[in-house]
Structures are given as structure tokens and as C-alpha cells.
Amino acid sequence: MSKRLQRRNSDQRHTLRIERNNTERPIELVQITDSHLGGQPGEELLGMDTDQSLAHVIDLIEAERPSAELLLATGDISNGGSPASYLRFQQLTGHLAPHILWLPGNHDALPAMQQTFAGDPALGRNIEVGNWQIIMLNSATPGEVGGNFSAGELEFLQHCLETTEAEHVLLCMHHHPIPIGCDWLDGQQVRNADAFFALVDQFSSVRGILWGHIHQELDQQRNSVSLMATPSSCIQFAANSPDFKLARLNPGYRWLSLHADGAIDTGISRVTGVEFDIDYEHSSGY
Numbered sequence: 001m002s003k004r005l006q007r008r009n010s011d012q013r014h015t016l017r018i019e020r021n022n023t024e025r026p027i028e029l030v031q032i033t034d035s036h037l038g039g040q041p042g043e044e045l046l047g048m049d050t051d052q053s054l055a056h057v058i059d060l061i062e063a064e065r066p067s068a069e070l071l072l073a074t075g076d077i078s079n080g081g082s083p084a085s086y087l088r089f090q091q092l093t094g095h096l097a098p099h100i101l102w103l104p105g106n107h108d109a110l111p112a113m114q115q116t117f118a119g120d121p122a123l124g125r126n127i128e129v130g131n132w133q134i135i136m137l138n139s140a141t142p143g144e145v146g147g148n149f150s151a152g153e154l155e156f157l158q159h160c161l162e163t164t165e166a167e168h169v170l171l172c173m174h175h176h177p178i179p180i181g182c183d184w185l186d187g188q189q190v191r192n193a194d195a196f197f198a199l200v201d202q203f204s205s206v207r208g209i210l211w212g213h214i215h216q217e218l219d220q221q222r223n224s225v226s227l228m229a230t231p232s233s234c235i236q237f238a239a240n241s242p243d244f245k246l247a248r249l250n251p252g253y254r255w256l257s258l259h260a261d262g263a264i265d266t267g268i269s270r271v272t273g274v275e276f277d278i279d280y281e282h283s284s285g286y
């Protein structure tokens with residue numbers, strides 16, 4: 001292994017500490033996911049202008065969550081992985097919270113993300129805030145649509161869980177680790193979810209697992225862990241559909257309040273009063 005790679009690997013393990021002004025309040029997070037921004041402003045996904053829909057979601061967050069402390073972007077930030085799309089996302093969303101964290105999805109290009117954030121902690125993966133640890137996982141494999149954790153990624157997760165001094169843990173990733181009832185999407189579920197959960201189950205500190213990719217809301221409990229997925233900031237996929245199908249639901253985001261006792265309050269919010277131009281009859285995927 002080269003010296004450079006060794007350093008990068010050890011940097012990833014390094015815990016970033018986010019200092020808070022008011023430690024009495026719960027930690028306020030917002031999650032934006034699957035923005036699918038194009039290389040140029042105004043590019044469309046199934047007829048939808050993904051910059052325009054993101055702008056509406058940003059307006060909503062500004063109105064509803066002015067005291068967000070941390071913005072999580074959980075993958076498919078870009079539709080094609082162009083540096084210009086990451087720069088635009090950064091410029092459009094950077095003011096929503098004092099701290100931002102990104103992780104890659106299957107449409108993203110990690111090298112372009114790293115280029116956008118040279119020297120910036122936005123791609124930090126092991127973050128301590130209050131008595132919580134937020135671990136940003138990479139479930140994407142270049143060239144593949146579906147999710148999987150590499151052996152190195154599971155080893156990274158184990159290291160973070162074993163060494164954290166925080167009492168409570170939130171895991172963030174792009175792909176879904178459980179089947180969600182859409183056959184076409186369930187083929188893209190994290191392939192080695194069994195190994196992932198076998199690891200997670202050893203640590204009672206894990207309180208929540210949060211992801212994107214499925215472009216729909218999901219709130220479930222597994223043992224005492226909250227499982228959460230979030231509407232995209234652009235097109236929405238229909239729940240419980242065996243085949244690819246769009247839902248007539250507006251874009252949205254998720255808010256989370258992480259309490260010092262380990263409780264998570266959370267919910268989603270969708271844009272209202274706007275009718276988006278979308279090719280709803282499109283039936284062959286995206």
C-alpha cells in the first residue's frame with residue numbers, strides 16, 4: 001500500500017469533532033437525498049428540472065429548519081458525477097447548516113466529490129457531535145447500481161463502533177439494507193446486508209440507520225433501531241410497486257432531532273403548492 005493511501009485510510013478513521021454552541025438542545029439535522037443534479041443547471045430527470053425541485057426543497061428547509069446544525073446529503077447528489085454538479089449543490093445548500101456531510105450514491109463519482117471538497121471536512125466519515133457519533137458509510141460500488149459494503153467498509157464500521165466514546169450512533173448510507181416491498185428496487189438492496197446487521201447487532205449504541213436511493217419515505221423499527229429512508233429532492237418512486245413506477249408525490253427532505261438520551265425525533269416534509277412537470281407515464285426506469 002502506498003504511503004498516500006495509508007494516510008487517506010487513517011484519515012477516514014479519524015474522528016471529526018463538531019463543537020456545538022448550545023449543548024442543552026437536541027442536535028438538529030436535515031437530510032437531502034438523491035438530488036440528481038445535472039452538469040448544467042436545469043437538466044431534467046424524467047421531465048423534472050432537478051435544480052428547480054431542489055430549490056423548492058431548500059426554500060422549505062429555510063422556512064422550517066432555520067436552526068439546523070448539520071446537513072446530510074446521502075448520495076446521488078449528482079446524476080452523472082460531474083464536478084460542476086457538486087459545486088452547484090455545494091453553493092445551493094451550503095448555507096442551510098454550519099456543517100455539512102456528504103456520502104456517495106451509485107450515480108456519484110467519489111473522485112469528483114473529493115475534488116469539490118479538497119481539505120474540507122464535508123467528506124468526513126466518523127463524526128462526533130454531542131454524545132452522538134455519526135458514521136457516513138459508502139455502500140456504492142463504481143459501475144454498479146445496487147449496494148454492497150466492501151470488506152474494508154465493514155472493517156471501518158467495526159473500528160468506528162468499537163472505538164467511539166459517544167453513547168449513541170447514527171449510521172448513514174445510500175442504499176437500503178432491508179427489502180422495502182418494491183421488487184425492482186429490492187434487487188438493488190445492500191447485497192451483504194446480513195454481514196452489516198450481524199455487525200450492527202453487536203453494538204447496542206446504534207440508534208438509527210438512515211439512507212436514500214429509494215426515493216420514498218420509510219420509517220420502521222428493527223429491534224430498537226430506527227430505520228429511515230427519505231423522499232428524493234426530485235422524482236418520487238411509488239411504494240409497493242413490483243416494477244418501476246413514479247409516485248405523484250412532491251419532493252421533500254427529512255429532519256432529525258438527536259436527543260442526549262438516545263431518542264430520535266424525525267419526520268419528512270414535502271414541497272406543497274407547486275405542480276412539477278414530470279413524465280409520470282415513463283415506465284422503463286431512470
Ligand SMILES: [Fe+2]
Nearest residue numbers: 076105106213
Ligand atoms: Fe441511488
